Amino acid sequence: MNDLQRIEEIRSVLLTVDDPELPSVSVLDLGMVHDVMIEGSDVFITMVPTFAGCPALDFIEINVKKAIEKVSWVATCAVHFTFDHPWSTDAITERGKVQLKKHGISPPPEDYQPGDVWTVNCPFCGSDYTSMENVFGPTACRSILYCSSCRNPFEAMKPVVSLTKS
Numbered sequence: 001m002n003d004l005q006r007i008e009e010i011r012s013v014l015l016t017v018d019d020p021e022l023p024s025v026s027v028l029d030l031g032m033v034h035d036v037m038i039e040g041s042d043v044f045i046t047m048v049p050t051f052a053g054c055p056a057l058d059f060i061e062i063n064v065k066k067a068i069e070k071v072s073w074v075a076t077c078a079v080h081f082t083f084d085h086p087w088s089t090d091a092i093t094e095r096g097k098v099q100l101k102k103h104g105i106s107p108p109p110e111d112y113q114p115g116d117v118w119t120v121n122c123p124f125c126g127s128d129y130t131s132m133e134n135v136f137g138p139t140a141c142r143s144i145l146y147c148s149s150c151r152n153p154f155e156a157m158k159p160v161v162s163l164t165k166s
């Protein structure tokens with residue numbers, strides 16, 4: 001196996017590591033993995049923290065290390081969080097958005113700009129006839145909404161815009 005194949009293997013393992021606050025959405029699909037580097041049998045992963053209000057970074061680091069160090073050729077895995085590349089909800093992959101919806105969480109809007117009206121579509125029926133029940137959901141990054149069309153409550157991820165994005 002060459003380094004490129006090894007990096008591919010590491011990335012596929014990262015697809016199995018979930019964000020503790022967003023079950024079934026991997027850290028890779030959340031756009032948290034900035035870089036994967038390999039030196040011999042040591043793996044270095046640079047990650048971008050998501051919402052400042054989601055203090056699960058220690059958990060994520062432990063879970064990533066555990067998963068990667070199970071790979072046969074890996075000796076050690078080091079996880080480093082960088083704050084130089086601000087995360088935004090635009091970094092969530094299409095697969096990540098589908099997984100969020102499956103869990104009744106409306107994915108954040110695309111290309112949201114500060115000041116835009118935040119239109120939320122119901123993850124169950126797709127209607128935008130929804131109303132905010134509680135801005136402060138179970139975690140700082142989610143809100144509780146109510147769909148007036150299919151009458152289901154659901155959660156929505158708040159849009160996070162990277163202000164330094166070019």
Ligand SMILES: [Zn+2]
Pocket residue numbers: 122123124125126127147148149150151152
């Ligand atoms: Zn609905």
